[in-house]
Amino acid sequence: MTFVQKEVYEVTETAKCGKFGDFQELLHDIKQYHNDFFDIAIKESGVGEWIFSIPNLCMFMVMGFFAGLKTEENEDLIESHANEIHEMTMNTVAVLSDFLKDMEVIINESQC
Helix, strand or coil: CHHHHHHHHHHHCCCCCCHHHHHHHHHHHHHHHHHHHHHHHHHCCCHHHHHHHHHHHHHHHHHHHHHHHCCCCCHHHHHHHHHHHHHHHHHHHHHHHHHHHHHHHHHHHHCC
16 A cells, blocks of 8 residues: 555646645545455355455556546656556466465365
8 A cells, every 4th residue: 555655646646736635535435445345255165255355456546547637748657657556466366366376275284
């Protein structure tokens, strides 16, 4: 999340006053949803969906946020930061996917 915040901060430096604060409010909503969803995910074995929610929701929220900020003057800046966020999200999802696979192996081995 810190990486996403840094990327958005750099884009909002040239935007109207208060845009980074608007972003922080949206990020807070994602964290709250993630925390509230935990109990449901555990009860219904949806840990995979839960663990991927923050990186995916953050990426989609940022892309929408950037779309609202885009002008001719900042288009290249936004595109650059959007690409960085997309790449980081895909790397994070890959690491989390590997983690879930490793956990599945450990659980299966402990049941034998």
